[in-house]
Amino acid sequence: MFHKEGSSLIVLFFLVITANVIILEVLLNNLSTIKLILQVLLLIFFVFILWFFRNPKRNIIKDPGIILSPADGKIVSIEKVNELEFFNDNRLKISIFLSPLNIHVNRYPVSGRILYSKYHKGKYLFAWHPKSSEKNERSTVVIENKKFGEVMYRQIAGAVARRIVNYAEVNSNVEQGDDSGFIKFGSRVDLFLSKDSELKVKVGDKVKGGITIIA
Numbered sequence: 001m002f003h004k005e006g007s008s009l010i011v012l013f014f015l016v017i018t019a020n021v022i023i024l025e026v027l028l029n030n031l032s033t034i035k036l037i038l039q040v041l042l043l044i045f046f047v048f049i050l051w052f053f054r055n056p057k058r059n060i061i062k063d064p065g066i067i068l069s070p071a072d073g074k075i076v077s078i079e080k081v082n083e084l085e086f087f088n089d090n091r092l093k094i095s096i097f098l099s100p101l102n103i104h105v106n107r108y109p110v111s112g113r114i115l116y117s118k119y120h121k122g123k124y125l126f127a128w129h130p131k132s133s134e135k136n137e138r139s140t141v142v143i144e145n146k147k148f149g150e151v152m153y154r155q156i157a158g159a160v161a162r163r164i165v166n167y168a169e170v171n172s173n174v175e176q177g178d179d180s181g182f183i184k185f186g187s188r189v190d191l192f193l194s195k196d197s198e199l200k201v202k203v204g205d206k207v208k209g210g211i212t213i214i215a
Helices: 004-027 030-053
Strands: 073-082 087-098 105-107 110-118 139-144 149-155 164-166 179-183 187-193
Touching: 004 030, 030 164, 073 187, 110 149, 139 164, 149 164, 179 187
Parallel strands: none
Antiparallel strands: 073 087, 087 187, 105 179, 110 139, 139 149, 149 187, 164 179
């Protein structure tokens, strides 16, 4: 099963790669080894595109007493920061790095009402760079939740990513674990919680969106 954000790219790459395989067949008819190597490389690239946009079905257990991971990836940082875009106070920031091999579907960490949703143009520093949360292309979303109050997550483009998809609309009600967006290729998601949150993860942990309990 593939994510809808990849549909047009999958079709485009299928057509381009098919055309190139045929062209190589005609042009390099007498150079079978070189032709085969190039055709195999094209097919490997297409398999990578399919792998990147995969969207396996998940059995997400919605629980109002927990905060779920908004993305697949690895916890690369947990720190207290002064969040200036919305809260203007100290928050606990959990940073999740998504490699190109991770599933890039983003999910709502809690249920609630969207209070804030804003896209920012920016740079394309590597996603693990400390300043990427403030300098890179990004989208910031705040959810008002009955138990946890205001929960913020931020989608951050990396050095390769050039498009962030954000489904959150202000005043809409969202369900924990549902698709909240997609980031194409390497990227990062930061989760901002109250500083007294009881975390269930540590730096270095691998997490799954909609499955792993963060707090």
